[in-house]
Amino acid sequence: xxxxxxxxxxxxxxxxxxxxxxxxxxxxxxxxxxxxxxxxxxxxxxxxxxxxxxxxxxxxxxxxxxxxxxxxxxxxxxxxxxxxxxxxxxxxxxxxxxxxxxxxxxxxxxxxxxxxxxxxxxxxxxxxxxxxxxxxxxxxxxxxx
Numbered sequence: 001x002x003x004x005x006x007x008x009x010x011x012x013x014x015x016x017x018x019x020x021x022x023x024x025x026x027x028x029x030x031x032x033x034x035x036x037x038x039x040x041x042x043x044x045x046x047x048x049x050x051x052x053x054x055x056x057x058x059x060x061x062x063x064x065x066x067x068x069x070x071x072x073x074x075x076x077x078x079x080x081x082x083x084x085x086x087x088x089x090x091x092x093x094x095x096x097x098x099x100x101x102x103x104x105x106x107x108x109x110x111x112x113x114x115x116x117x118x119x120x121x122x123x124x125x126x127x128x129x130x131x132x133x134x135x136x137x138x139x140x141x142x143x144x145x
Contacts (some may be wrong), residue, residue, distance in 0.1 A: 030065055033115035035106050038062060039095055040086065041121030042073040054120055059084045067117070068107055070095050075120075092121060096129030 020026045030036055044055035055078055062069045068087035071079050076089035087107050088095075098104045099116050106112050118126055 029115060030067065030117075035111040035113050036065075036067045036115040036117065037099070037106070037113040038067045038069045038117045038119065039092070039099075039121070040069055040071050040075050040079075040119060041092060041125070042075060043122065044075060044120035045078050047120060055079070055082065058119060062086075070107070072121070092125055092129060099129075 020029075038058070038061075040055070040058055044058060045053050047054040049057055055075070058069065059079070059082055061067070062084070069079070069084075071086040071089040072092040072095065076086060079086050099113055102112065104112055118129070121129075
């Protein structure tokens with residue numbers, strides 16, 4: 001499995017992800033999370049897995065794991081067509097900013113997400129969204145005495 005971007009001229013991020021090679025590791029991360037969140041992007045109906053739209057796998061995953069789903073763009077209608085009602089829907093940039101805001105208490109005020117899974121988003125958009133929490137985490141600390 002590779003994490004090399006296929007868009008060689010569009011490298012918006014300075015760091016690449018490391019793929020999780022073993023499903024057991026992903027399962028453990030999801031089970032350990034107190035407030036996981038899945039953000040479903042606009043490409044889920046266009047991407048196929050085993051001949052089926054990826055959105056169908058996301059629905060199966062969400063039902064089995066009980067991870068709340070935030071549908072972006074027009075995806076809320078696609079979820080409704082398939083009989084699944086996501087926990088929320090908003091545009092990708094808005095949910096990205098909320099996830100990056102440490103004062104946001106998550107969906108329903110139950111707690112800030114401690115694990116965010118993003119699927120079906122264009123690479124350039126996902127890189128931009130992920131730069132917001134990275135900026136917050138790498139902000140220099142003021143150590144005045």
